[in-house]
Amino acid sequence: MSLNIELLESSFLQIKPQETEFMAHFYKTLFADYPEVKPLFANTHMGKQAKQLFKSLVMVVENLRNPDVLSNALQGLGTRHVKYGVLPEHYPMVGSTLLKTFSIYLGSTWTPNTEQAWIEAYTVVTELMLSGTDYSSKILTPHAQQV
Template identity: 65%
Template sequence: MSLQVELLEQSFEKVKPQAEAFAASFYDTLFTDAPAAKPLFAHVSIEEQAGKLLKSLVFVVNNLRNSEALVGALEGLGARHVKYGALPEHYPLVGAALLKTFESYLGADWTPDVKQAWVDAYGVITEVMLKGADYSEAEVALPEEEAPGLPVELLEQSFEKIKPQASEFAASFYDTLFTDSPAAKPLFAHVSLEQQASKLVKSLVFVVENLRNSEALVGALEGLGARHVKYGALPEHYPLVGSALLKTFESYLGADWTPDVKQAWVDAYGVITEVMLKGADYSAAEVALPAESPISKEIAPKGILGVFANLFGGK
């Protein structure tokens, strides 16, 4: 189904100035029209839930033109909602309350076309989340505690310095990868390296822009890891990519490649690797990184699971 992206973006833009009131009104409507949904929120703060709702809506609308990232994130969100007790029959209740709230806040701007755009969008969201909900109990288990985050500002600031040379950076990454690891080259035998370079830049931008949105980022990375299995990627390729990526950052950042910046990217790549491998559904034995690989040596002091504990938080 082709969504009406511009209508969705424009209508949501009109709601944003009243975003907090909109979210509170949504929950009022949901609990009034569907009291059966209220027990799902018995042990959570509605204010926090309202914040999460807004964050999710912003993420969806901001990524309507980035379907790969959006689908991965929504599948991950669907998986986690199983753990919260969400059932398929709850989705229509949420959808009805959401549409009612949009109608209330948009007023005369809630035209038949806008309504249909949101009906279609929620239908797609539901379909993708329910697909993601088809996970085992182990896969949807949530961490019991939030761990301290990565140095998000360092990652953001250092990547900002790369962006003006993003295309050259990506091309240099592949040159480094193929020079240092010729065994990786056959993976790209049937693809355009220009397109791959563009995808790399897009992925890095997505990661950095969502460092403060761990739920969406984890879902997207798990989906990306699953897709890379189909491309022929194996666990042993991840350290090779990481080593080439760090080398390329060092080359382009020059004096700005400080020990702190280096460690920030080592940790970040460790998290990316762990989450993607989880999405790829490899066994524990298969995901063990070769001890002699450059990226493994960087990560070794913490261990990759230790790095994963620092799940993309940040102030």
């Protein structure tokens, strides 16, 4: 899969000046659509968290042409997310909320091509983050003990 880098870059440029509103809308929508993830953020400073998530989106878009940098950063991020209690099934929830928020803040420039570009980018981000984790061994352990 080759990402549509130009479209990802140009659409994200439009989001950048709207960072605060974009992030506030993102978390509001995430918690409204998926209340089950709210407890994961019980002890989180949401203002700080919003800035960190946005910074990592900037990092992703700035390194679309540097796959090694992207892989290292996202694998590490994925590993840390295990400690935050995040499970693989939570990733599509964040993905659909991100896309929904992009569609609102990009307005008329949210075209089927832009949507496709972000679906593919989020798929790659998820794969790289999950490649830094070992959820399968957690699931297999109880069965292994029964044998």
